[in-house]
Amino acid sequence: MRQTFLRRLYFVAIALFLAAPLIVVAGVSVNEKQDLAFPPKGFSLAWYAQIFADPEWRKALIASLSLAVTAAALAVAIALPLAWFLWRRIAPWANVFQILGLAPFILPPVITALGMLTFWATTGFYGQPWTAVISHAIFFVTLPLVTLSLGFASIDRSLVEAAATMGADDRTVLKTVVLPLIRPYLVSGYAFAFVLSLNEYIVAYMTIGFTLETLPIKIFNALRYGYTPTMASVSVFFVAVAALVFGLIAKFGDIRRLLGAMSSET
Amino acid sequence: MKREAPKSLADYSPLFFPGLMLIVFFVIPFSTMIAVSFFQRDPSGFYTPDFVFTNYARFLSLFFAKVLGFSLMLAVMVAICCVVIAFPFTFLLTRRPRKVQTVWLVCLLSVLSLSEVIIGFAWSTLFSRTAGITNLFVAIGLMKEPVALLPSFWAVLTGMVYQALPYTILVLYPALVRLDPTLLEAARTLGASPVRAFMNVVVPALRNTIVATLIMVFVFALGSYLLPQILGRPSHWTLSVLITDQAIYQSNMPFAAAMAVFLVLMSLALVGLTLLVGRRENAL
Numbered sequence: 001m002r003q004t005f006l007r008r009l010y011f012v013a014i015a016l017f018l019a020a021p022l023i024v025v026a027g028v029s030v031n032e033k034q035d036l037a038f039p040p041k042g043f044s045l046a047w048y049a050q051i052f053a054d055p056e057w058r059k060a061l062i063a064s065l066s067l068a069v070t071a072a073a074l075a076v077a078i079a080l081p082l083a084w085f086l087w088r089r090i091a092p093w094a095n096v097f098q099i100l101g102l103a104p105f106i107l108p109p110v111i112t113a114l115g116m117l118t119f120w121a122t123t124g125f126y127g128q129p130w131t132a133v134i135s136h137a138i139f140f141v142t143l144p145l146v147t148l149s150l151g152f153a154s155i156d157r158s159l160v161e162a163a164a165t166m167g168a169d170d171r172t173v174l175k176t177v178v179l180p181l182i183r184p185y186l187v188s189g190y191a192f193a194f195v196l197s198l199n200e201y202i203v204a205y206m207t208i209g210f211t212l213e214t215l216p217i218k219i220f221n222a223l224r225y226g227y228t229p230t231m232a233s234v235s236v237f238f239v240a241v242a243a244l245v246f247g248l249i250a251k252f253g254d255i256r257r258l259l260g261a262m263s264s265e266t
Numbered sequence: 267m268k269r270e271a272p273k274s275l276a277d278y279s280p281l282f283f284p285g286l287m288l289i290v291f292f293v294i295p296f297s298t299m300i301a302v303s304f305f306q307r308d309p310s311g312f313y314t315p316d317f318v319f320t321n322y323a324r325f326l327s328l329f330f331a332k333v334l335g336f337s338l339m340l341a342v343m344v345a346i347c348c349v350v351i352a353f354p355f356t357f358l359l360t361r362r363p364r365k366v367q368t369v370w371l372v373c374l375l376s377v378l379s380l381s382e383v384i385i386g387f388a389w390s391t392l393f394s395r396t397a398g399i400t401n402l403f404v405a406i407g408l409m410k411e412p413v414a415l416l417p418s419f420w421a422v423l424t425g426m427v428y429q430a431l432p433y434t435i436l437v438l439y440p441a442l443v444r445l446d447p448t449l450l451e452a453a454r455t456l457g458a459s460p461v462r463a464f465m466n467v468v469v470p471a472l473r474n475t476i477v478a479t480l481i482m483v484f485v486f487a488l489g490s491y492l493l494p495q496i497l498g499r500p501s502h503w504t505l506s507v508l509i510t511d512q513a514i515y516q517s518n519m520p521f522a523a524a525m526a527v528f529l530v531l532m533s534l535a536l537v538g539l540t541l542l543v544g545r546r547e548n549a550l
Binding site: 022 | 396428533
């Protein structure tokens with residue numbers, strides 16, 4: 001009894017620690033006037049409408065969404081053939097590319113950001129919106145690469161062999177057997193890259209920070225010149241998007257497996 | 267279809283696009299950065315090509331030593347706090363029903379994916395005078411009047427622990443979820459209390475995982491670049507902040523690049539150490 005109680009207490013403490021700043025931000029975001037007050041004075045959802053109504057915030061929202069949608073797609077396009085090749089072929093030296101794909105994510109982000117900055121500055125494309133798409137795709141290629149590698153590892157090779165015995169060539173096997181089996185991993189890889197790209201600050205800032213504002217850049221710039229409640233409502237919006245995406249992955253896939261639990265049985 | 271070695275050039279074709287992208291947009295930028303770290307600063311533009319060590323020589327200043335020392339100290343503290351809080355929690359979490367685990371994992375991922383900007387903003391609100399936690403303390407009679415808790419070192423530390431805690435839990439999760447439950451059962455059958463069984467069986471069995479996680483979180487914390495700016499004073503700036511500052515605001519790209527190269531080497535050495543520790547664990 002006492003142990004159950006202590007465990008509950010521990011879990012509640014961690015949950016409170018994780019939720020506290022978000023609760024305060026959610027509270028601040030519904031203030032009626034432009035104060036930074038908690039508990040909120042009055043109630044208004046006007047600051048949520050601001051995200052879409054105010055042209056500056058809307059522009060940042062559109063910039064962020066288009067960046068995340070395209071960068072995540074490019075990341076998957078890089079990761080899919082690579083993961084497939086590594087699964088299909090025995091070529092030890094090709095693991096170099098896997099390490100290259102994992103490196104940007106493991107190193108401190110400021111390094112990738114600075115590498116991109118020097119590269120785009122040297123090639124003369126500094127500030128072009130598409131440079132951020134490529135930079136983010138490389139920065140986040142790790143996520144689809146990891147989920148897809150897990151996906152390929154989970155395929156029962158006898159299924160593929162059966163298809164090949166029946167006369168299917170590589171392309172047919174890929175289209176009719178392999179792709180349907182790894183689709184959940186493909187989707188979650190895309191979703192991870194999408195959410196993280198949406199939230200990413202430093203790489204976006206160092207590549208397009210002076211020409212285009214994404215939402216995180218916009219929040220940070222606004223933060224330096226004082227407080228507007230729209231920052232709070234945008235933050236809540238971001239938390240909601242992340243929770244929604246990961247909730248959907250959990251509902252339609254096996255999030256425990258994706259995060260390293262061996263099988264879905266344990 | 268068995269795994270086989272590629273025979274013809276066509277068999278390599280899936281590698282073309284990913285290989286090209288990774289080489290052009292990761293290897294080349296990375297090499298450019300290393301090259302720039304040896305260049306001369308050009309106050310009017312970005313830099314002029316050269317081969318000098320002056321950027322690295324600046325590491326020998328007291329200012330740099332202070333920033334480096336502070337960054338390392340902060341990252342060590344964050345790593346220790348996170349592992350101490352996260353390890354027992356993750357262990358207990360893996361013993362919960364699947365549904366409970368899934369809900370927690372979704373919440374943890376949501377917090378982990380949050381932008382540093384948002385985490386910084388949220389904690390600066392929570393620590394502020396007008397909307398902060400001290401108002402709660404005043405309401406329950408612990409304090410006389412609300413105060414601002416930032417900028418301060420403790421605010422930076424709290425923010426960074428908040429940022430790294432979900433990461434720590436997710437790094438520990440695979441090792442703990444695969445831990446053989448019979449180990450603990452045996453200890454319990456032999457009469458050990460749950461706490462004792464945890465301390466004397468689980469912790470030693472996962473000693474290497476704990477060390478590897480400490481290093482991973484340490485590297486993760488080294489990368490924090492906004493929280494020290496939002497929650498701390500300039501004296502709380504870390505190496506990552508300094509790199510950003512030099513590259514963007516002082517437009518001294520060569521010096522920023524030199525510091526970045528230094529940070530890479532340090533991180534790589536530590537990641538290498540993690541792999542070594544992990545290999546020993548597998549060999550056991």
